[in-house]
Amino acid sequence: xxxxxxPTAPGVFNWPNRQWAETWLPFVRLASxxxxxxxxxxxxxxxxxxxxxxxxxxxxxxxxxxxxxxDMCDAAADKAAAIWDAAxxxxxxxxxxx
Numbered sequence: 001x002x003x004x005x006x007p008t009a010p011g012v013f014n015w016p017n018r019q020w021a022e023t024w025l026p027f028v029r030l031a032s033x034x035x036x037x038x039x040x041x042x043x044x045x046x047x048x049x050x051x052x053x054x055x056x057x058x059x060x061x062x063x064x065x066x067x068x069x070x071d072m073c074d075a076a077a078d079k080a081a082a083i084w085d086a087a088x089x090x091x092x093x094x095x096x097x098x
Contacts, residue, residue, distance in 0.1 A: 011072055027062040030055075 015023075033039045044052060 011075065013069070013072065024062055024065060027058050028066075031059055031062070034059075 030043070033043055044055070047055060
């Protein structure tokens with residue numbers, strides 16, 4: 001299992017649902033386990049150095065991927081609001097472009 005980054009154009013989310021879930025959700029769940037004190041040692045103590053390094057890299061890739069998705073959603077919300085404001089200047093107070 002590996003959360004390798006698959007490059008896509010900025011603002012494009014073209015992952016099939018199943019592929020996205022199978023790639024990223026296991027690492028989100030494992031991150032939660034690592035953060036639970038009673039589970040942390042059991043999960044990581046028996047890993048080899050290479051496994052621990054790979055696990056940490058997968059968690060970092062997952063964090064970067066989720067951060068990119070959050071950034072895309074923030075930008076889309078701003079763009080959607082700007083488009084709506086431009087289409088409804090009488091409501092939004094935006095200058096009429098006609």
